[in-house]
Amino acid sequence: MADHAHHAEIDKVTGTATTGHEWDGIKELNTPLPRWWIWTFYACIIWSIGYFIVYPAWPLMDGYTKGLFGYSSRAELAVDLANLDKVRGDKMAALATAPLAEIEKDPALLALARAKGKVVFGDNCAACHGSGGAGAKGYPNLNDDDWLWGGTLDQIEQTIKFGARSGHDDAHQGNMPAFGKDGLLTKDQIVIMANYVRSLSGLSTRSGVDLAAGKQLFADNCSSCHGDEAKGNPELGAPNLTDRIWLYGSDEATLIETLTNGRGGVMPAWTGRLDPATIKAMAVYVHSLGGGK
Amino acid sequence: MLGDARGSDDAQDHERKLSDADKKNPEMNKPLRDTELLPDDDGGPLYAAGKKIYPQSVSGSFRRIKWILMAVCLGIYYFLPFVRWNRGLAAPDQAVLIDLANNRFYFFFIELWPQEIYYFTGLLIVAAVTLFLMNALGGRVWCGYLCPQTVWTDLFYAVERLVEGDRRERMRKAEEGWSMQRGAELVLKHSIWLMIAWWTGGAWVLYFADAPTLIKELVTFQAPMVAYIWIGILTATTYTLAGFMREQVCVYMCPWPRIQAALTDEWALNVTYKYDRGETRTSLKKAAQLRALGEQVGDCVDCNQCVAVCPTGIDIRNGPQLDCIQCGLCIDACDNVMTKIGRPTRLIGYDNDINIHRRMEGKPEVFKPLRARTVVYSGLIAAIGAVMLYAMLTRSLLDLNVLHDRNPVAVRLSDGSIRNGYTIRFLNKRGFDRVVAVDVDGPPNAVIHVVGSDSITPDRPMIILARDTTTELRVLVDSRPQSEEDLAPSTPVKFHVTDIGLGEVATAKDVFVKP
Numbered sequence: 001m002a003d004h005a006h007h008a009e010i011d012k013v014t015g016t017a018t019t020g021h022e023w024d025g026i027k028e029l030n031t032p033l034p035r036w037w038i039w040t041f042y043a044c045i046i047w048s049i050g051y052f053i054v055y056p057a058w059p060l061m062d063g064y065t066k067g068l069f070g071y072s073s074r075a076e077l078a079v080d081l082a083n084l085d086k087v088r089g090d091k092m093a094a095l096a097t098a099p100l101a102e103i104e105k106d107p108a109l110l111a112l113a114r115a116k117g118k119v120v121f122g123d124n125c126a127a128c129h130g131s132g133g134a135g136a137k138g139y140p141n142l143n144d145d146d147w148l149w150g151g152t153l154d155q156i157e158q159t160i161k162f163g164a165r166s167g168h169d170d171a172h173q174g175n176m177p178a179f180g181k182d183g184l185l186t187k188d189q190i191v192i193m194a195n196y197v198r199s200l201s202g203l204s205t206r207s208g209v210d211l212a213a214g215k216q217l218f219a220d221n222c223s224s225c226h227g228d229e230a231k232g233n234p235e236l237g238a239p240n241l242t243d244r245i246w247l248y249g250s251d252e253a254t255l256i257e258t259l260t261n262g263r264g265g266v267m268p269a270w271t272g273r274l275d276p277a278t279i280k281a282m283a284v285y286v287h288s289l290g291g292g293k
Numbered sequence: 294m295l296g297d298a299r300g301s302d303d304a305q306d307h308e309r310k311l312s313d314a315d316k317k318n319p320e321m322n323k324p325l326r327d328t329e330l331l332p333d334d335d336g337g338p339l340y341a342a343g344k345k346i347y348p349q350s351v352s353g354s355f356r357r358i359k360w361i362l363m364a365v366c367l368g369i370y371y372f373l374p375f376v377r378w379n380r381g382l383a384a385p386d387q388a389v390l391i392d393l394a395n396n397r398f399y400f401f402f403i404e405l406w407p408q409e410i411y412y413f414t415g416l417l418i419v420a421a422v423t424l425f426l427m428n429a430l431g432g433r434v435w436c437g438y439l440c441p442q443t444v445w446t447d448l449f450y451a452v453e454r455l456v457e458g459d460r461r462e463r464m465r466k467a468e469e470g471w472s473m474q475r476g477a478e479l480v481l482k483h484s485i486w487l488m489i490a491w492w493t494g495g496a497w498v499l500y501f502a503d504a505p506t507l508i509k510e511l512v513t514f515q516a517p518m519v520a521y522i523w524i525g526i527l528t529a530t531t532y533t534l535a536g537f538m539r540e541q542v543c544v545y546m547c548p549w550p551r552i553q554a555a556l557t558d559e560w561a562l563n564v565t566y567k568y569d570r571g572e573t574r575t576s577l578k579k580a581a582q583l584r585a586l587g588e589q590v591g592d593c594v595d596c597n598q599c600v601a602v603c604p605t606g607i608d609i610r611n612g613p614q615l616d617c618i619q620c621g622l623c624i625d626a627c628d629n630v631m632t633k634i635g636r637p638t639r640l641i642g643y644d645n646d647i648n649i650h651r652r653m654e655g656k657p658e659v660f661k662p663l664r665a666r667t668v669v670y671s672g673l674i675a676a677i678g679a680v681m682l683y684a685m686l687t688r689s690l691l692d693l694n695v696l697h698d699r700n701p702v703a704v705r706l707s708d709g710s711i712r713n714g715y716t717i718r719f720l721n722k723r724g725f726d727r728v729v730a731v732d733v734d735g736p737p738n739a740v741i742h743v744v745g746s747d748s749i750t751p752d753r754p755m756i757i758l759a760r761d762t763t764t765e766l767r768v769l770v771d772s773r774p775q776s777e778e779d780l781a782p783s784t785p786v787k788f789h790v791t792d793i794g795l796g797e798v799a800t801a802k803d804v805f806v807k808p
Contacts, residue, residue: 032341034545036538107757110745111765132700143704143714243707288744290704290714290769 092116096277100153103284110284117285120278124270133289137248138265143289146245150234151293157283163269164237171269174225174236180260185221193217194255200230200242203250345467346540346606348450349460349598353625362438363447371492374499380404383724383760391501397761403685404761406722415681419674424549426670428556430662431643432563436549437620442542445493445535446604449486456482460601486536487528494527540605544616554615560661564619565644566599566610569653577634592636599623599641609641690722691729691758693790695803703808710773711736711780713805718765719790721758728793730755735786736772736805737779743768755793772805782807 009018011029018027051057055067066072085092091112095103103109122131128139135141140148149159149172164172179185185193195205196214205211218230225238232240239247248254248263270279286292378388378401385392390399398405405412427434436443456478457463466475498520499507510516511524534542543550557563571593575583583590593610600608602622607614609623628638648658698714706712721727731754733741743754744767758764768788774780786805791798 034541035340035342036541037545038340104745107745107764114767130700132698134701134704141701141704143698143701143712144706146707240707244705244709245707288767290712290744290767291706 092277095281100157100280113281113284114288116281120282121285140247142286143291144245145291146243148237148239151291153283153287156286160279160282161271164267165264166266166269168269172237176263178262189217190256190259193259194252197241197255201244347460347463348604349601350454351602351622351625353628355621355625359438363444366444371496374504381724385503387503393501415677419677422670422673425556426667428553429561429667432561433553433619436618443618445531446539449535452485453482486532490528490531493531494524497527498523543618550615559647560645560664562643562645563613564621566641567644567649569649571640592640596630598626598630602626689799691792691797691799692720693788693799693801694718695788695801697803703806705808710771711807712769712771715768717768718763719758720763721760723760725760727758728755729758729790730793732789733770733786736784738773740771780807
């Protein structure tokens with residue numbers, strides 16, 4: 001390259017030295033980079049070596065180079081989460097001590113409970129109840145105003161804490177008996193009953209079915225749980241049969257299946273798995289979905 | 294390109310003439326001499342050593358303009374954070390404040406929220422088009438007079454000149470080597486530079502917090518670490534860029550010179566050496582002799598004053614070039630010389646090639662500030678500015694954003710009525726709390742309920758919106774149609790929020806759907 005200094009040829013048009021390279025009569029102009037630029041480039045290379053040494057950089061067979069700083073994004077996340085808990089500590093304490101009924105009246109506590117409840121709901125409840133609590137067949141919709149075990153804040157908290165048929169001592173008990181399988185009712189009686197139950201909420205019935213007989217059968221077999229008016233009983237988890245909401249379905253076939261085999265969905269108990277403040281937040285969240293009484 | 298509307302006969306005519314003139318004088322635009330074509334010492338290497346530039350001091354009208362603009366720009370930058378603006382007790386009283394912690398930007402009477410960032414977008418578009426307009430009218434006005442790099446470099450050069458002397462002295466001192474005095478001068482110069490740089494960094498952080506409070510914290514070492522870090526960063530960048538990088542920033546780092554080269558047209562006025570008048574360069578004595586003989590000689594006496602004062606170290610007589618920031622100092626230098634030798638001034642001045650050619654052809658000069666591109670640029674600036682102003686003046690200080698529940702989109706209640714859930718974020722941009730009523734209309738027999746709001750008026754929930762903040766609430770709308778057919782699968786729904794005191798109303802639309 002030293003040669004160029006002596007043999008530098010000047011391009012007439014631009015007044016710029018050429019590098020001496022020529023291709024088919026076209027000569028390459030030499031427009032050198034400033035020297036500080038190349039020093040910056042070297043500095044970047046040196047910086048990258050430092051980076052390589054202090055930060056995780058290179059994959060190995062059983063892991064990777066950890067770097068002198070021992071940085072890990074997972075550890076950073078743990079620190080952030082711990083900080084968050086610390087920041088929220090006071091508010092969560094306020095949530096834990098506030099009476100359940102007061103939380104919804106305090107905008108700040110309500111916002112906190114809803115935010116917390118939404119996350120916990122997504123992590124723990126959404127698998128059955130759906131991400132927005134819309135439910136599915138056999139899993140109640142938590143947005144409507146029909147509650148098997150009661151829809152007040154206290155009742156919701158109770159259900160979350162201990163569940164239904166969860167095996168917990170304080171869990172809600174009570175099953176829909178298997179009237180057909182256990183021989184309590186004959187097949188014909190079950191058909192009559194299914195149609196009678198449909199008639200309670202104004203749904204059409206199969207022609208020729210003796211609804212009067214259904215009424216008698218209902219009084220004999222069902223009213224002890226579902227009530228004389230068939231309005232249900234949240235103490236026993238017996239649903240209201242006169243409304244428009246059906247957990248398993250309102251068509252004749254589904255009702256016959258329900259009457260024949262019984263029902264008894266399980267809701268797990270969350271006490272012990274979630275702390276009381278979190279359960280409280282969840283109760284408020286579920287209540288605020290819209291169906292709460 | 295916008296300004297390339299060169300459809301007129303006039304312009305085509307002009308182009309033809311240009312090329313004719315070029316044939317007559319092929320080196321028209323490049324009055325370079327062979328002696329200047331010799332390579333410097335390291336003409337060969339791929340990396341060129343920086344050439345230190347020692348700009349000479351100069352006085353004149355452009356220098357005066359630059360001093361004034363420097364004082365205005367730096368004055369605004371350094372002192373604006375101290376200007377107070379009363380916004381009541383609820384808001385900070387700093388006229389210009391970027392309150393990152395609370396997500397607010399204050400500019401005198403304007404308060405912007407993060408979601409109003411589009412005002413900045415509009416401002417940036419106006420700024421960009423203004424640069425285009427400047428470029429179309431007067432070339433690199435921004436580079437020469439207003440760019441922070443130019444302003445601070447100019448200031449640093451002034452300090453250098455004050456401490457070390459003018460061009461010749463500085464060059465002599467640089468060659469002479471070390472002495473006690475030299476060392477003292479360098480220490481003094483760098484100390485002043487660092488103080489300016491430090492003040493620059495210090496002023497920067499004052500825009501992000503209450504200035505008097507932050508200064509108190511800074512001097513008592515109570516300020517947040519991030520403030521010291523930013524002062525450090527900006528001290529370092531100012532010191533490096535204005536003290537050492539200088540013209541290298543313009544020549545190698547900044548994209549704007551390249552963009553301007555693509556933006557310019559033949560009518561734009563640029564700092565130009567009028568070679569029609571200047572060539573052939575002749576020494577003062579020889580010129581007098583030749584003139585006495587009645588011969589035509591150029592006005593340029595080759596005194597190199599234009600080169601000596603140039604802060605980027607170029608020769609303007611080589612024609613338009615990327616390195617020229619068009620600061621106009623060579624105009625002052627040349628004017629001073631022309632005045633002394635009794636020739637007309639503005640041998641270097643704001644001019645363009647068109648007029649050089651016209652003068653050579655004996656035609657009068659033509660200036661066209663009113664061209665398609667300048668009209669379009671001005672129109673764009675006015676239109677965008679008007680839209681922004683209108684949007685700013687009519688923007689609502691009460692607003693609501695509605696988000697429909699996605700899962701479930703609708704719920705049937707036990708009595709057969711239908712419920713849709715919404716998350717509504719209410720915005721109260723005023724500096725005081727207020728009570729608003731929330732109404733809904735659209736679906737048949739619609740009833741609205743705001744979760745957590747105990748209302749004394751059951752059908753018309755009242756909520757309190759805290760000042761200068763947003764409130765997110767869950768809102769439920771129940772509709773009880775007479776029959777299934779009474780409710781379409783999707784019905785438009787409108788939410789109104791009414792400020793009970795001021796009567797201000799905001800409305801948002803959404804839909805109400807059937808399960």
